Amino acid sequence: MRVTVLTGGATAERAVAFAGAAQVVAALRGRGHEVYVVDTAGGLLTRADEAQALAPAVGKTPPSTAELETRERQMLSEELASLPVVQGADVLFLALHGGTGEGGILQALLDVIGVPYTGSGPLASALAMDKDVSKQLFRAAGVPVPAWFLAPVTPEDVTAALGWPVIVKPSKQGSTVGLTLVKKPEGLEAAVRLAAQYDDEVMAEQFIPGRELTVGVLGDVPLPVGEIIPKHELFDYECKYTPGMSEETFPAKLAPKLARQLQEYALLAHRALKLGGYSRIDFRLSLDGDIFCLEANTLPGMTGTSLLPQAARAAGIEFPELCERICQLARNKRSGRGG
Ligand SMILES: Nc1ncnc2c1ncn2[C@@H]1O[C@H](COP(=O)(O)OP(=O)(O)O)[C@@H](O)[C@H]1O
Ligand SMILES: [Mg+2]
Numbered sequence: 001m002r003v004t005v006l007t008g009g010a011t012a013e014r015a016v017a018f019a020g021a022a023q024v025v026a027a028l029r030g031r032g033h034e035v036y037v038v039d040t041a042g043g044l045l046t047r048a049d050e051a052q053a054l055a056p057a058v059g060k061t062p063p064s065t066a067e068l069e070t071r072e073r074q075m076l077s078e079e080l081a082s083l084p085v086v087q088g089a090d091v092l093f094l095a096l097h098g099g100t101g102e103g104g105i106l107q108a109l110l111d112v113i114g115v116p117y118t119g120s121g122p123l124a125s126a127l128a129m130d131k132d133v134s135k136q137l138f139r140a141a142g143v144p145v146p147a148w149f150l151a152p153v154t155p156e157d158v159t160a161a162l163g164w165p166v167i168v169k170p171s172k173q174g175s176t177v178g179l180t181l182v183k184k185p186e187g188l189e190a191a192v193r194l195a196a197q198y199d200d201e202v203m204a205e206q207f208i209p210g211r212e213l214t215v216g217v218l219g220d221v222p223l224p225v226g227e228i229i230p231k232h233e234l235f236d237y238e239c240k241y242t243p244g245m246s247e248e249t250f251p252a253k254l255a256p257k258l259a260r261q262l263q264e265y266a267l268l269a270h271r272a273l274k275l276g277g278y279s280r281i282d283f284r285l286s287l288d289g290d291i292f293c294l295e296a297n298t299l300p301g302m303t304g305t306s307l308l309p310q311a312a313r314a315a316g317i318e319f320p321e322l323c324e325r326i327c328q329l330a331r332n333k334r335s336g337r338g339g
Pocket of ligand 1: 146167173174175176177179205206207208209212233234235236282284294295
Protein backbone atom coordinates (compact mmCIF):
# COMPACT_ATOMS: atom_id res chain seq x y z
CA MET A 1 0.00 0.00 0.00
CA ARG A 2 1.11 3.57 -0.60
CA VAL A 3 0.26 5.44 2.57
CA THR A 4 0.81 9.15 3.15
CA VAL A 5 0.63 10.12 6.80
CA LEU A 6 -0.77 13.61 7.33
CA THR A 7 0.44 14.95 10.65
CA GLY A 8 1.57 18.04 12.60
CA GLY A 9 -0.96 20.77 11.93
CA ALA A 10 -1.41 24.11 13.65
CA THR A 11 -2.99 23.07 16.93
CA ALA A 12 -2.05 22.78 20.57
CA GLU A 13 -1.87 19.03 19.92
CA ARG A 14 0.82 19.24 17.21
CA ALA A 15 3.46 17.47 19.29
CA VAL A 16 1.00 14.71 20.12
CA ALA A 17 0.29 14.27 16.41
CA PHE A 18 4.00 13.91 15.61
CA ALA A 19 4.47 11.37 18.39
CA GLY A 20 1.67 9.24 16.91
CA ALA A 21 2.91 9.69 13.35
CA ALA A 22 6.38 8.46 14.32
CA GLN A 23 4.98 5.13 15.42
CA VAL A 24 2.40 4.74 12.67
CA VAL A 25 5.11 5.40 10.05
CA ALA A 26 7.48 2.88 11.64
CA ALA A 27 4.72 0.27 11.98
CA LEU A 28 3.52 0.59 8.37
CA ARG A 29 7.06 0.65 6.94
CA GLY A 30 7.83 -2.40 9.06
CA ARG A 31 4.99 -4.16 7.24
CA GLY A 32 6.53 -3.29 3.89
CA HIS A 33 4.26 -0.40 2.91
CA GLU A 34 5.52 2.67 1.05
CA VAL A 35 5.03 5.54 3.50
CA TYR A 36 5.45 9.32 3.12
CA VAL A 37 4.89 12.01 5.72
CA VAL A 38 3.33 15.44 5.22
CA ASP A 39 3.07 18.13 7.91
CA THR A 40 -0.19 19.95 7.12
CA ALA A 41 1.39 23.11 8.52
CA GLY A 42 4.76 22.51 6.82
CA GLY A 43 4.91 20.29 3.76
CA LEU A 44 6.38 17.00 2.63
CA LEU A 45 9.01 15.82 5.12
CA THR A 46 12.28 14.39 3.88
CA ARG A 47 13.71 11.45 5.83
CA ALA A 48 16.01 13.93 7.59
CA ASP A 49 13.01 16.15 8.51
CA GLU A 50 11.21 13.07 9.76
CA ALA A 51 14.06 12.11 12.04
CA GLN A 52 13.88 15.54 13.61
CA ALA A 53 10.13 16.21 13.69
CA LEU A 54 8.75 12.82 14.61
CA ALA A 55 10.24 12.84 18.10
CA PRO A 56 8.41 10.65 20.57
CA ALA A 57 8.61 13.17 23.45
CA VAL A 58 5.51 15.34 23.79
CA GLY A 59 6.55 17.71 26.61
CA LYS A 60 4.58 18.81 29.63
CA THR A 61 2.65 21.69 28.05
CA PRO A 62 1.17 22.20 24.58
CA PRO A 63 3.27 24.18 22.04
CA SER A 64 2.37 27.65 20.71
CA THR A 65 0.67 27.62 17.33
CA ALA A 66 0.18 31.20 16.12
CA GLU A 67 2.89 31.21 13.39
CA LEU A 68 1.85 27.79 12.14
CA GLU A 69 -1.68 28.85 11.29
CA THR A 70 -0.65 30.98 8.31
CA ARG A 71 1.45 28.17 6.92
CA GLU A 72 -1.36 25.67 7.39
CA ARG A 73 -3.82 27.93 5.57
CA GLN A 74 -1.41 28.14 2.63
CA MET A 75 -0.89 24.37 2.61
CA LEU A 76 -4.60 23.55 2.66
CA SER A 77 -5.72 26.22 0.21
CA GLU A 78 -2.90 25.89 -2.32
CA GLU A 79 -0.45 23.03 -1.93
CA LEU A 80 -1.90 19.88 -0.40
CA ALA A 81 -4.07 18.81 -3.35
CA SER A 82 -1.20 19.05 -5.82
CA LEU A 83 1.37 17.10 -3.79
CA PRO A 84 2.16 13.90 -5.74
CA VAL A 85 2.32 11.89 -2.49
CA VAL A 86 -1.24 12.99 -1.73
CA GLN A 87 -2.65 12.45 -5.22
CA GLY A 88 -0.91 9.10 -5.63
CA ALA A 89 -1.64 7.64 -2.19
CA ASP A 90 -3.85 4.58 -1.76
CA VAL A 91 -4.83 6.03 1.59
CA LEU A 92 -4.06 9.10 3.67
CA PHE A 93 -3.45 8.23 7.33
CA LEU A 94 -4.56 11.10 9.54
CA ALA A 95 -2.20 11.39 12.51
CA LEU A 96 -3.62 14.76 13.51
CA HIS A 97 -5.41 16.06 16.57
CA GLY A 98 -7.67 19.02 17.06
CA GLY A 99 -8.43 21.99 14.84
CA THR A 100 -8.71 21.72 11.08
CA GLY A 101 -7.34 18.18 10.93
CA GLU A 102 -9.81 16.59 13.33
CA GLY A 103 -12.81 18.89 13.09
CA GLY A 104 -14.06 18.10 9.57
CA ILE A 105 -12.45 20.86 7.50
CA LEU A 106 -9.56 18.74 6.26
CA GLN A 107 -11.95 15.82 5.78
CA ALA A 108 -14.16 17.94 3.50
CA LEU A 109 -11.12 19.05 1.52
CA LEU A 110 -9.94 15.44 1.17
CA ASP A 111 -13.39 14.42 -0.07
CA VAL A 112 -12.98 17.07 -2.77
CA ILE A 113 -9.49 15.82 -3.63
CA GLY A 114 -10.95 12.31 -3.75
CA VAL A 115 -8.29 10.28 -1.96
CA PRO A 116 -9.45 7.90 0.82
CA TYR A 117 -8.45 8.91 4.34
CA THR A 118 -8.66 7.24 7.73
CA GLY A 119 -11.36 7.88 10.30
CA SER A 120 -14.58 9.84 10.09
CA GLY A 121 -15.91 12.10 7.34
CA PRO A 122 -16.57 15.85 7.58
CA LEU A 123 -19.99 15.79 9.25
CA ALA A 124 -19.10 13.21 11.90
CA SER A 125 -15.75 14.89 12.60
CA ALA A 126 -17.41 18.25 13.14
CA LEU A 127 -20.12 16.76 15.37
CA ALA A 128 -17.58 14.97 17.56
CA MET A 129 -15.40 18.06 17.85
CA ASP A 130 -18.32 19.98 19.34
CA LYS A 131 -18.93 18.56 22.82
CA ASP A 132 -22.23 20.45 23.16
CA VAL A 133 -23.79 19.02 19.97
CA SER A 134 -22.24 15.59 20.65
CA LYS A 135 -23.90 15.35 24.02
CA GLN A 136 -27.27 16.36 22.64
CA LEU A 137 -26.98 13.52 20.12
CA PHE A 138 -25.71 11.03 22.73
CA ARG A 139 -28.65 11.87 24.96
CA ALA A 140 -31.10 11.46 22.07
CA ALA A 141 -29.57 8.03 21.35
CA GLY A 142 -30.04 6.92 24.96
CA VAL A 143 -26.42 7.34 26.06
CA PRO A 144 -26.29 9.04 29.47
CA VAL A 145 -24.24 12.26 29.75
CA PRO A 146 -23.46 14.64 32.63
CA ALA A 147 -25.73 17.71 32.90
CA TRP A 148 -24.23 20.80 31.25
CA PHE A 149 -24.92 24.20 29.76
CA LEU A 150 -23.01 26.77 27.78
CA ALA A 151 -21.56 30.01 29.19
CA PRO A 152 -22.47 32.69 30.18
CA VAL A 153 -22.78 30.99 33.53
CA THR A 154 -23.09 32.46 37.02
CA PRO A 155 -22.20 30.76 40.31
CA GLU A 156 -25.95 30.74 41.06
CA ASP A 157 -26.61 28.79 37.84
CA VAL A 158 -24.02 26.21 38.86
CA THR A 159 -25.41 25.87 42.37
CA ALA A 160 -28.95 25.43 41.03
CA ALA A 161 -28.33 23.16 38.05
CA LEU A 162 -24.98 21.38 38.31
CA GLY A 163 -23.59 21.58 41.84
CA TRP A 164 -19.99 22.03 42.99
CA PRO A 165 -17.33 21.22 42.04
CA VAL A 166 -18.02 21.87 38.38
CA ILE A 167 -16.01 21.21 35.22
CA VAL A 168 -15.46 24.18 32.89
CA LYS A 169 -14.10 23.42 29.41
CA PRO A 170 -13.98 24.73 25.86
CA SER A 171 -16.64 23.02 23.75
CA LYS A 172 -14.21 22.33 20.89
CA GLN A 173 -10.77 21.37 22.22
CA GLY A 174 -8.95 18.23 23.22
CA SER A 175 -6.14 16.89 25.41
CA THR A 176 -7.76 18.50 28.48
CA VAL A 177 -6.45 21.88 27.27
CA GLY A 178 -8.34 24.84 28.79
CA LEU A 179 -10.27 22.59 31.21
CA THR A 180 -10.63 23.41 34.92
CA LEU A 181 -12.19 21.61 37.85
CA VAL A 182 -13.73 24.55 39.71
CA LYS A 183 -14.23 23.80 43.38
CA LYS A 184 -15.57 27.14 44.62
CA PRO A 185 -17.75 29.91 43.13
CA GLU A 186 -14.78 32.35 43.28
CA GLY A 187 -12.93 30.25 40.70
CA LEU A 188 -15.65 30.21 38.07
CA GLU A 189 -14.87 33.43 36.23
CA ALA A 190 -11.17 32.68 35.74
CA ALA A 191 -11.99 29.17 34.52
CA VAL A 192 -14.44 30.50 31.93
CA ARG A 193 -11.84 33.06 30.80
CA LEU A 194 -9.22 30.33 30.39
CA ALA A 195 -11.54 28.06 28.40
CA ALA A 196 -12.57 31.02 26.21
CA GLN A 197 -8.96 31.31 25.03
CA TYR A 198 -9.46 28.05 23.15
CA ASP A 199 -13.02 28.31 21.86
CA ASP A 200 -15.77 30.89 21.63
CA GLU A 201 -18.12 28.40 23.29
CA VAL A 202 -17.43 27.38 26.88
CA MET A 203 -19.38 24.77 28.79
CA ALA A 204 -19.99 24.18 32.46
CA GLU A 205 -20.55 20.49 33.17
CA GLN A 206 -21.58 18.44 36.18
CA PHE A 207 -18.45 16.93 37.74
CA ILE A 208 -18.62 13.12 37.97
CA PRO A 209 -16.34 11.84 40.72
CA GLY A 210 -15.38 8.21 40.21
CA ARG A 211 -13.55 6.14 37.63
CA GLU A 212 -12.22 7.10 34.19
CA LEU A 213 -13.02 4.61 31.42
CA THR A 214 -12.61 4.55 27.67
CA VAL A 215 -13.88 2.30 24.89
CA GLY A 216 -12.34 2.04 21.45
CA VAL A 217 -14.46 1.18 18.43
CA LEU A 218 -12.83 -0.42 15.41
CA GLY A 219 -14.96 -0.88 12.31
CA ASP A 220 -18.24 -0.95 14.25
CA VAL A 221 -16.95 -3.40 16.89
CA PRO A 222 -16.30 -2.17 20.45
CA LEU A 223 -12.90 -3.13 21.87
CA PRO A 224 -12.29 -4.15 25.51
CA VAL A 225 -13.00 -1.36 28.02
CA GLY A 226 -9.95 0.39 29.47
CA GLU A 227 -9.53 2.13 32.81
CA ILE A 228 -7.24 5.08 33.38
CA ILE A 229 -5.96 6.00 36.81
CA PRO A 230 -4.20 9.36 36.39
CA LYS A 231 -1.68 10.57 38.98
CA HIS A 232 -3.53 13.91 39.05
CA GLU A 233 -7.17 14.42 39.96
CA LEU A 234 -8.11 14.72 36.28
CA PHE A 235 -6.72 13.02 33.19
CA ASP A 236 -4.87 16.22 32.21
CA TYR A 237 -2.33 17.00 29.48
CA GLU A 238 0.66 15.95 31.55
CA CYS A 239 -0.95 12.67 32.63
CA LYS A 240 -2.01 11.95 29.05
CA TYR A 241 1.43 12.36 27.51
CA THR A 242 4.05 11.75 30.20
CA PRO A 243 4.99 8.09 30.61
CA GLY A 244 4.27 6.92 34.14
CA MET A 245 1.79 9.73 34.92
CA SER A 246 -1.19 7.44 34.56
CA GLU A 247 -1.87 3.79 35.08
CA GLU A 248 -3.94 2.09 32.41
CA THR A 249 -5.64 -1.28 32.57
CA PHE A 250 -6.98 -3.13 29.54
CA PRO A 251 -9.35 -4.80 29.99
CA ALA A 252 -10.61 -2.78 32.97
CA LYS A 253 -11.55 -4.69 36.10
CA LEU A 254 -15.33 -4.40 35.86
CA ALA A 255 -18.30 -6.69 36.29
CA PRO A 256 -18.90 -8.28 32.86
CA LYS A 257 -22.39 -6.79 32.69
CA LEU A 258 -21.06 -3.26 33.29
CA ALA A 259 -18.31 -3.74 30.70
CA ARG A 260 -20.88 -4.91 28.15
CA GLN A 261 -23.08 -1.92 28.95
CA LEU A 262 -20.13 0.44 28.35
CA GLN A 263 -19.36 -1.24 25.03
CA GLU A 264 -22.99 -0.92 24.03
CA TYR A 265 -23.02 2.78 24.91
CA ALA A 266 -19.76 3.28 23.00
CA LEU A 267 -21.28 1.76 19.89
CA LEU A 268 -24.46 3.83 20.29
CA ALA A 269 -22.34 6.98 20.69
CA HIS A 270 -20.21 6.03 17.65
CA ARG A 271 -23.36 5.59 15.58
CA ALA A 272 -25.14 8.64 17.00
CA LEU A 273 -22.42 10.88 15.55
CA LYS A 274 -22.18 8.75 12.35
CA LEU A 275 -18.48 8.12 13.02
CA GLY A 276 -16.47 6.14 10.50
CA GLY A 277 -13.60 3.63 10.67
CA TYR A 278 -12.60 3.90 14.28
CA SER A 279 -13.04 6.07 17.34
CA ARG A 280 -12.57 6.14 21.09
CA ILE A 281 -15.38 7.10 23.45
CA ASP A 282 -14.57 8.51 26.92
CA PHE A 283 -16.69 7.77 29.99
CA ARG A 284 -16.90 8.43 33.71
CA LEU A 285 -18.29 5.83 36.10
CA SER A 286 -19.79 7.51 39.17
CA LEU A 287 -19.29 6.29 42.72
CA ASP A 288 -22.84 4.90 42.52
CA GLY A 289 -21.95 2.88 39.42
CA ASP A 290 -23.74 5.12 36.91
CA ILE A 291 -22.16 5.57 33.48
CA PHE A 292 -21.72 9.02 31.90
CA CYS A 293 -20.36 9.59 28.42
CA LEU A 294 -18.02 12.59 28.12
CA GLU A 295 -17.06 12.70 24.46
CA ALA A 296 -16.07 10.86 21.29
CA ASN A 297 -12.58 11.12 19.79
CA THR A 298 -12.53 10.69 16.01
CA LEU A 299 -8.73 10.67 15.77
CA PRO A 300 -7.65 9.15 19.09
CA GLY A 301 -3.97 9.04 20.07
CA MET A 302 -1.96 6.53 18.05
CA THR A 303 1.35 6.02 19.76
CA GLY A 304 1.99 2.37 20.58
CA THR A 305 1.08 3.06 24.22
CA SER A 306 -1.98 5.23 23.50
CA LEU A 307 -5.36 4.05 24.74
CA LEU A 308 -6.87 2.78 21.48
CA PRO A 309 -3.77 0.73 20.60
CA GLN A 310 -3.83 -0.75 24.13
CA ALA A 311 -7.50 -1.63 23.69
CA ALA A 312 -6.75 -3.27 20.35
CA ARG A 313 -3.89 -5.25 21.91
CA ALA A 314 -6.29 -6.53 24.58
CA ALA A 315 -8.39 -7.82 21.69
CA GLY A 316 -5.36 -9.55 20.14
CA ILE A 317 -4.65 -6.89 17.52
CA GLU A 318 -1.03 -5.68 17.67
CA PHE A 319 -0.16 -2.09 16.71
CA PRO A 320 1.05 -2.67 13.11
CA GLU A 321 -2.05 -4.72 12.36
CA LEU A 322 -4.22 -2.00 13.92
CA CYS A 323 -2.63 0.60 11.62
CA GLU A 324 -3.23 -1.63 8.60
CA ARG A 325 -6.84 -2.30 9.59
CA ILE A 326 -7.49 1.43 9.99
CA CYS A 327 -6.13 1.95 6.47
CA GLN A 328 -8.21 -0.92 5.13
CA LEU A 329 -11.40 0.47 6.70
CA ALA A 330 -10.67 3.77 4.93
CA ARG A 331 -10.14 2.09 1.56
CA ASN A 332 -13.33 0.07 1.87
CA LYS A 333 -15.42 3.19 2.29
CA ARG A 334 -17.14 4.83 -0.63
CA SER A 335 -15.87 8.33 -1.37
CA GLY A 336 -18.21 11.28 -1.08
CA ARG A 337 -19.59 9.96 2.19
CA GLY A 338 -21.60 12.20 4.45
CA GLY A 339 -20.45 10.77 7.78
N1 LIG B 1 -17.84 16.01 33.77
C1 LIG B 1 -16.67 15.52 34.15
N2 LIG B 1 -16.54 14.87 35.34
C2 LIG B 1 -15.35 14.38 35.73
N3 LIG B 1 -14.22 14.51 35.04
C3 LIG B 1 -14.26 15.15 33.85
C4 LIG B 1 -15.49 15.69 33.33
N4 LIG B 1 -15.23 16.28 32.15
C5 LIG B 1 -13.92 16.12 31.93
N5 LIG B 1 -13.32 15.44 32.95
C6 LIG B 1 -11.89 15.08 33.05
O1 LIG B 1 -11.15 15.81 32.08
C7 LIG B 1 -10.65 14.93 31.05
C8 LIG B 1 -10.80 15.58 29.67
O2 LIG B 1 -12.16 15.84 29.40
P1 LIG B 1 -12.86 15.45 28.03
O3 LIG B 1 -14.28 15.90 28.12
O4 LIG B 1 -12.64 14.02 27.70
O5 LIG B 1 -12.12 16.41 26.99
P2 LIG B 1 -10.81 16.26 26.08
O6 LIG B 1 -10.23 14.90 26.32
O7 LIG B 1 -11.33 16.41 24.69
O8 LIG B 1 -9.94 17.38 26.49
C9 LIG B 1 -11.44 13.66 31.21
O9 LIG B 1 -10.72 12.56 30.71
C10 LIG B 1 -11.69 13.62 32.72
O10 LIG B 1 -10.54 13.18 33.43
MG1 LIG C 1 -11.20 13.03 26.40
